Structure formats: structure tokens, C-alpha cells
Amino acid sequence: MKNAFYMASRYMRRHKGKTAILIASIAMIVFLPLGLQTVVDQTTSELEARARSTPLLVGRKGSPLELALSSLYFAAKPVEPLAMADVDRIRDTGFALPIPLHVRYRAREQPIVGTSLEYFDFRALRVADGRQMATLGECVVGASAAEALEVGPGDAVTSSPTDVFNLAGAYPLKMRVVGVLARSHSPDDDAVFVDMKTAWVIEGIGHGHDDVSKPEMAGQLLKRDGNKITASAQVREYQEITAKQAESFHFHGDPATFPVTAVLAVPNDAKSQALLRGRYLGKDERDQIIEPVAVMDELVTTVVKVRSYVTAAVVLLGISTLLMMTLVFALSIRLRRREMETMTKIGCSRGTIASLLGCEIGVVLAAGVAIAIGLTTAAHAWGPALLREVLL
């Protein structure tokens, strides 16, 4: 047997190209369904767990899937916003704890999530380093976001401008990082969390600027009529909220109209959940209430139909690859007929020749499977993160 392995290895070394192609074919045919299954199983489990842990979401009427993706995974394009009055509407029913979410801006690639402190309690997020945000302009970052942005407590994060050509749009705001959250293995790891009020400052609803009523600001005034002052656009709006400037920050307009992209509603019990859902069934209702898990289930139902075609394609591909491999081995044996005749003439039995060929096939199969297992293990470790990146 040892001799057979020796002879097989010599043969494979002599025909490196052919052997490599055969091993790669085996590896791929084993890895493709196995690895894909592993990656997708893991990813779907994570996605579904997130949906299952979120009882209700309220947003403006539109695509429920976009609302779920935006609010649970901080992905997809921003949805049409609600107003703070809609948050109070849920609170006033007494059926659920409303947690506002504002997901519109990013710091480089990381989503900036405006929310209230209740979100951290609800998701069981714990500050691992530093402290919880306490005032306007402070933020806490998820573990992955801290790595991606290379920041920790004491550093700063700047929001990315939405449109450099829109002078009236959102200006970048420099925010102080005061804490890094413990890893939660969820989309929260990638987020930069700020208070709703800070999110509104990024949006331009709140701002801080020099006191235009001071005598030294006279040069920047266009008109003064009693208590009515018209200042020029030269008035400096602060791009950072320091302790010194904090008092100058203020909001304009009715806070009830300030935007939120979604409301995460945590009902008191099943009855409250049903009653709250009933409140959004009106004909003229502008908002929608969704059960994220139902949205994901709906998605899965659609998936089942598509999956049968994809599964059939993978099975056909596998069968054709196996047939091709059988053909390759058969042709190989035919091409090597003279070699086998020589072996017979020098005294090799039929059994020895069979074991020699068997060893060659066995080594190729074993190498292919080993590579497939290695690839599947790698996919298990890094695949879900990669897939999330692609999907969301």
C-alpha cells in the first residue's frame, strides 16, 4: 500500500496541472453548497434574531422591508420620516414604550443612530469603556465602529456631509466619543449612537452661533430694527459642541414636528400589542406599524419559491461536475493503457494496478474535501460579516 501511495504521488507530481484542476473541482463542488448553506444559515439566523427581538416598528407608510432594514440593521436608504408627535402618540396610548430612531447620517461608513437612552436598555447594550453619553454633541460607539473609525473615549467623530453642493444642507458636526459599547454581535456594533437632539443638530434643526445681540457683532449685522436683528451669513455657526458653546445651542420650531425615521414600540403585553396595531388600521392612516418578524417571514416565504430553482441548479451543476470527473478519470485510464501494460509485464498484479489507481483517485478526493472543509470553516468565521456587508 505504501508503494502504491508512493507511485500515486509520483504520478500526481508529474501531472501537477491535471491533479490541481481535479482537486479544485472536487473542492468547489463540495464547498459551494456546504459553505453557502453555512454562511446563509448563520446570517439569516442573526437577521431573524434581530427581527424577533423587535416587537413592533412604526414608520411612515411605504415599504415595510425598507423600514425594517433601516431601523433594525441601519441599512438601506433613509425612509420618509415621522415626527416626534408620532412618538408621543404611541406613549399617550399607554400600550407601549416608544423608542425613537433617527437613521439618516453616517460617520464615514458607520451609521449615526439618534435615539433615546431606552434603546440601550432595550437592546441590553453596555458601555465597556468610558461612560454613557450625557449631553448634546456626545456619542457612544459600537465595538466595530470604534475599530473602523479608530476611536475611543476622548476622541472625536465627525458626521459626513450629505451633499457638498447643498449649502443649506447638513453640515458636518464634530462629536465627542465618550464611550465604547461592549460587543453585542449585532448591527449595533457598527453604529455611532447619539442623542436625538444631537441628530437634529446634524440635520440643521438645532444650531449654536455667536450672540448676535453683542456690540462686537455689529459688523456682521445687516439690519437692526428694535429687537429685530438681521445678521449676515457670516455669523459663525459652531461645528462642534464644546462645554463653552453648549449653552448657545438651541432648536427652532415645535419639537413635536422634529423628525424621527422610525419608532421602536415595546408593548406592555400581547393585548397592548394587538390594541396598538389596531390604532394604525384607519383608512386615512399616514403611518404603518409592522412586526419585523412577520416582514422577515414574508421574505422567507418568497425565498422558498426561488430556493427550489437555485437548489435544482446547484444539484445539476454537481451532477455534471461529477460526470465530468468520471470522464476525466476514464480518459486518464485509457491514456495510461500502455503504462499499465508495462506494469503488468514487469510483474504487477491487477490488484496492484487497481490499488495504484485507487490511491490516486483517493488522494485527489481527500485533498478536494479537505480544501472544501477549510473553506467552509473560513466561511463560517468571516462569511456572515461579509454577507451582511454585501446585503446591508
Next chain:
Amino acid sequence: MRALALVTLFAMGGVVVGCGGEDPGATSRTRDPNAPLEVLVVNYPLQYFAERIGAEHVRVAFPAPPDRDPAFWSPEPEAIAGFQQADVILLNGAGYAKWAERATLPRSRLVVTTAAVKDDYIQIEGGITHSHGPGAEHSHEGTAFTTWLDPKIAIVQADAVRSALARAQPSKRAAFAANFDMLKQDLLAIDGDLERITTPHGKTCLVGSHPVYQYFARRYGLNLKSVHWEPDKAPDDTQWKELEELLRTHAAKLMIWEGTPNPATVEALKKRGIGSVPFDPCGNVPSEGDYLSVMRFNVTALEDALSN
């Protein structure tokens, strides 16, 4: 497009359901239902109301230092962390303790005790209206915030405290209601006394040493205008001129002070025919007594001053 990508990728691998889900309603913040409620407040009247209504079922903390005006005091982030942990956070509203507008506080545990009367807030005149850049014209004018000096509003605030405590600890609802009723009677008694004392003096011109008596004046129909004087500091020439300017159109015979005024200032006012009476708004913890005793003292002092 993303949805399509999601569908396709899910389909390629099949979907396996069964990962351990979390309890939909679970939050990490849990408290012993029998433990006293941790209540944080932004001024002394709210502390007093919460202690009277909550009694042994609450632990009330008022972190502002005794020598600072709680309306303008701003806590450090560490103190804000204390507020974040509280079961109930009682705010005054009407722009009192502006730091709360900039702080990250849990909305579900935040109670603006004057929310029910927000349409009755008194706007302070004279704010600067301005515009700059592409933004619309806006004003930074403020709101009068010493709301509790109108005992009717104080009762509304106390009721908001009762409601917040009952929501946080439903099992003690009846006790809170009973305690509130007793507090309400005390506040109504003060209101009745003040009404009786001030009714004959509706047209009498009064001057406040500081603009903190707006709600008090409105409640009792008093003709009161204010200057910006401090009880422990002698007014400078500008402040005297400010008063004289005011007296030309508002012939006040009595100045109401936030604290016991400087004797020299009292004497100087007396020479101008103006009496002085302290009426402590009691925004911070009094050095002696409690909210009710301070208000009763205010009533007596005002009665004496007006009768003279």
C-alpha cells in the same frame, strides 16, 4: 434591489430558523417593585411635592448645590449619569433648568410637571428676534419659569408628580393619591390666604427685585413690574436709574424681594417712599423650615407689608 439581493441569497442557501430569539419586551433595566422609587428633581418645590406625595415610598434627590440658583445651575456629566439612573425625573418646564434640554435623559422617565399648563406659560418680552444665513427669522426670548408661585399651577405640578409616581409604582397609587389630596389642601389654603390679602390691592403698583414673580402677579391680578436687583448687594447708580425710570410710569410703593434685602437698600428705598418685603420663591432648599412654612411666612410678611 437590496430586497431582491436578500431574497436571492437567502434562497441560495435555504433558511434555517431556530436561532435563540430574545424576549420581545425584555429590557435590561429592572427594579425591585417594593424598593423606594429613586426620584430626581430640578428644584426644591418639586422635591417637597415628591417627598410629601411619595412619603416613605420614594427617595428624592435634588443635586443642585445650596448656594446656586437651580434654574441656572448646570450639572457635570457625572451628575447627569445620576439623573439617567433615576426611576422618575421631575422637570419644572417653562425653560427652567435649561441644561435638561441639552442633556441625554430617558424620555420615558422624564416628567415635565407644567406640561398640562404649557399654553399658559408667560413669555418674557424683549427677546432679540434675528435671522442669519439661509435660516428663517427666529427669537431667543425666554419663558418665565417660577411657575409654582401661582399655587394653582403648583397644584397642577403636584398632580403631575402624583401621576408620575403612580405610573412608576402602581401598587402605591392609593397612598400617593391620599398624600396628594393633603398637599393640595395646604396649597389651596395658601392660595386662599394670598387671594384674600391681595384682592384689595389689585391696582396697587408693586415692584419685584427680580423678574421671578410673573405667575404670582398674574394669579392675583397684581400690577407688578420688575428690576434686576440682588437682595445682598447694594444697587449701583445704573440700577437706581433703572428704578427711577420705572417709577415714572409705575408709582410703586412696595418692593418684593427674593430674600432679606440689604438694610442700607431698604433705608434708601424708604426715603423714596417704597417699602420692602421679602417673598422667597423657595427655588432652593430653605435654610430653615420647608416649602410650606416658607410660603406661610411669605403670606404673613406680605399681609403686614400691604396693610401698612
